Amino acid sequence: MEGRRATLRAHLLSDIRAAALDELRRTGAASLSLREVARAAGISPSGLYRYVDGRDGLLELLISDGFEAFGKAIAAAVAEAGDDVIARMEAVAIGYRRWALENSEQFGLILGTPVPGFHARADGPTEASVRRFAEPMIRVVADAYATSHPAGAGDETIGGFNLSTFDPRANELPELLLSAVVRSWSRVHGLVALEAFGHLAWSGTDVEALLRTEVRSMVVEFTRPAGTAT
């Protein structure tokens, strides 16, 4: 049984989270005002320090929550897709884009220009959220690899990789798979980041269509069985 104080604290802290997210959405991360958040949460500026370690603490909260929400959105998009490899990768790409556009301030905060003073501590909650964020993307790419590299048939670095025992929390991914993950992520992220930050407006491109093209191109390239290097 929790004391009355603990529940009050939890409630107020969630109010603070909500107020901060609201303020972030409204004004952006760079001009997020601690005092304004305090006002919206019905608390004095100095009182906020009992709950959050200053402005950087507020940002850490928002970054952690952002990765969490982003990851969940992508996972949900993947879950809705079928078993087809292309469909799943498309779901990741388009889910990535949708979330980034609909939550552009959060997106900019977590994956855009880093905020000057802030660096996530290795043991903080951000680290865990990032892991959960990366997991669905890694899994989808790994699946694509698994289909083109059936058990025991691929080269060693991939052949030794057993998807059923795949643990996304283990830092060591097979080198080729890691490259595939980074390349896939970067290709989706490149288009989405440019669009979300307004750098493709001049072109009038249909970014979603381009994204589908990219996904097909990636699947073709990554599921090519043997060595592709020239």
Add this chain to the structure above:
Amino acid sequence: MEGRRATLRAHLLSDIRAAALDELRRTGAASLSLREVARAAGISPSGLYRYVDGRDGLLELLISDGFEAFGKAIAAAVAEAGDDVIARMEAVAIGYRRWALENSEQFGLILGTPVPGFHARADGPTEASVRRFAEPMIRVVADAYATSHPAGAGDETIGGFNLSTFDPRANELPELLLSAVVRSWSRVHGLVALEAFGHLAWSGTDVEALLRTEVRSMVVEFTRPAGTAT
């Protein structure tokens, strides 16, 4: 002949540019202090307003200069490369990466999370700098297309595009070429942005090697002669 006043003004303005760039490099765009810039330029904060329209004006200056420098760096890298298509595209990609890493604060300012208050006016100097920035990339991709689509042999949207009369200031690029430009740019930018903003540190990837792989993949894909859809 310019009056003494004009030259003094020009000198001081260039001092302000230098001081602002210095401050940007040191502390990042989000916490760039107008007063600190004024101090470094040996001028009072209010005096700065005779030269620059507040903090946003300072940022516009830095953004414009940033695109200018970025474009020149890429153009120089291309100029050093030979005539080979792959070599030229590699030069763009690696020049892009080098500049972004060596000038990460400027890079974040011009292509990262947009600063809240600021939006470049369509007629401002930023617009012109962006055009000069995009020009070398467009030209290289267009060259790649030209080699695989010799004059009069390609499909209409490309066939009607004459490289010799190519004007990068004209907004209308052939649709397929536009797609190729956006896709190429986004693939380079995705990797570089993620690296420059510290989101690939966990992976320990050799981003430059990945970039070369991407370039080869792009050239192979984009110089495929006929319809590539499906």
Add this chain to the structure above:
DNA sequence: CCGAAAATGCAAACAGTGTTCGCGTTGCAA
């Protein structure tokens, strides 16, 4: 050449910010 006009630089002020400190008050646990 000289006086009006324009450009320049600055100190002071204002509203806003993040952060710290010391004070009463309140909830909980020994």
Add this chain to the structure above:
DNA sequence: TTGCAACGCGAACACTGTTTGCATTTTCGG
């Protein structure tokens, strides 16, 4: 019940961007 840690807050401090009024200096037309 008593002691103590947690809490919430007002006041203060050092900043920030921006505006305003006022001298000073340069320029230029009559």
